[in-house]
Amino acid sequence: MEIKVVRKVLDVNNTMAQQNRNLFAGKKVFVLNVMSSPGSGKTATLVKTIRRLLPEIKCAVIVGDICSTLDADRLSVTGVPVVQVNTDEFGGDCHLAAHVIGNAAGSIDLDSTDLLIVENVGNLVCPAEFDIGEDARVVVLSVTEGEDKPIKYPLMFRVCDAALLNKIDLLPHLEYDRNAVVKNIMQIHPGMSLFEISAKTEEGFDPWIMWLKEKVKKKLS
Amino acid sequence: MHEMGIAMQIVEIAAASIPKGMENIKVEKVNLKVGKLSAVVPESLRFCFDIVAKDTPLSGAQLMIEEVPVVATCNECSSEWTITGPVFTCIKCGSGSIRIVSGRELDIVSIEIADP
Ligand SMILES: Nc1nc2c(ncn2[C@@H]2O[C@H](COP(=O)(O)OP(=O)(O)O)[C@@H](O)[C@H]2O)c(=O)[nH]1
Ligand SMILES: [Mg+2]
Ligand SMILES: [Zn+2]
Numbered sequence: 001m002e003i004k005v006v007r008k009v010l011d012v013n014n015t016m017a018q019q020n021r022n023l024f025a026g027k028k029v030f031v032l033n034v035m036s037s038p039g040s041g042k043t044a045t046l047v048k049t050i051r052r053l054l055p056e057i058k059c060a061v062i063v064g065d066i067c068s069t070l071d072a073d074r075l076s077v078t079g080v081p082v083v084q085v086n087t088d089e090f091g092g093d094c095h096l097a098a099h100v101i102g103n104a105a106g107s108i109d110l111d112s113t114d115l116l117i118v119e120n121v122g123n124l125v126c127p128a129e130f131d132i133g134e135d136a137r138v139v140v141l142s143v144t145e146g147e148d149k150p151i152k153y154p155l156m157f158r159v160c161d162a163a164l165l166n167k168i169d170l171l172p173h174l175e176y177d178r179n180a181v182v183k184n185i186m187q188i189h190p191g192m193s194l195f196e197i198s199a200k201t202e203e204g205f206d207p208w209i210m211w212l213k214e215k216v217k218k219k220l221s
Numbered sequence: 222m223h224e225m226g227i228a229m230q231i232v233e234i235a236a237a238s239i240p241k242g243m244e245n246i247k248v249e250k251v252n253l254k255v256g257k258l259s260a261v262v263p264e265s266l267r268f269c270f271d272i273v274a275k276d277t278p279l280s281g282a283q284l285m286i287e288e289v290p291v292v293a294t295c296n297e298c299s300s301e302w303t304i305t306g307p308v309f310t311c312i313k314c315g316s317g318s319i320r321i322v323s324g325r326e327l328d329i330v331s332i333e334i335a336d337p
Pocket of ligand 2: 043
């Protein structure tokens with residue numbers, strides 16, 4: 001005997017994500033979900049980004065580090081509130097689930113936050129699947145990772161609004177085909193916003209900061 | 222990589238779908254739709270499901286996975302086609318303004334129980 005079910009496996013996560021979204025909408029907080037492989041430069045990029053946004057835009061960070069507080073310590077240097085979360089067996093080690101973000105948001109003063117940045121777990125697969133109630137998604141890809149990553153992880157590049165091509169200060173030392181990676185990104189997500197940056201030298205930061213500010217301000221207004 | 226968490230959700234939803242009064246019944250199959258674009262590897266999902274299902278009414282049930290192709294439509298020329306490679310532009314007019322119609326599913330369709 002067949003019994004119809006017809007439910008989304010991620011129903012629970014999607015419901016929690018919607019609750020988060022309602023909460024953030026009520027508090028007028030813009031939420032940015034930042035994803036990448038481990039070591040692409042999420043933390044480095046965020047430290048520099050936050051410094052440029054302050055004091056105009058009040059920031060807070062949730063960072064999902066599996067087994068250390070190193071990223072949280074680096075981010076705390078900016079002076080903004082940083083909440084470190086550990087992933088759990090329910091959500092898995094590979095991504096931040098909506099309920100984890102909901103809990104973490106509870107320890108942030110959302111009334112005095114304009115932009116809540118989530119540094120997701122280093123992984124190009126799983127975080128793409130889990131809605132956390134964010135307003136925008138950004139994927140960081142460093143030039144040391146090769147040109148083919150967008151092709152290998154299409155879902156991540158499809159679901160993200162912008163890609164940050166990081167570590168361009170290293171280009172003189174690499175045999176990197178910049179045109180190939182751009183072509184690959186545009187093939188997976190035509191028209192995707194793309195910013196070529198160096199979190200070390202801050203080259204290319206102006207357009208990226210402008211893009212982000214504009215989005216945040218639109219939600220605040 | 223998150224297949225264990227997904228398997229737990231499947232077992233929870235499937236177990237909750239067993240009609241009242243039939244709690245001791247054996248579930249033979251769980252029918253699932255998984256889009257080709259979803260971040261789930263069927264083999265590893267089956268493996269995790271077998272582990273998570275132990276000591277539940279789903280123990281020993283088969284996970285039947287129907288893979289759903291990635292289908293898109295073009296916002297410009299209304300063509301509809303199946304995406305098989307890493308190119309997300311319209312095959313007819315080349316537009317990048319497209320809509321993914323299917324391929325991201327992660328749905329439980331039904332469960333099958335032994336006929337009483
Ligand atoms: N040369 C260079 N190194 C960078 C850049 N961004 C990050 N790094 C280095 O790359 C490593 C990983 O960066 P991190 O921010 O921890 O990456 P995450 O794992 O994505 O958070 C660190 O040693 C950083 O100093 C960059 O733009 N240029
Ligand atoms: Mg980091
Ligand atoms: Zn077309």
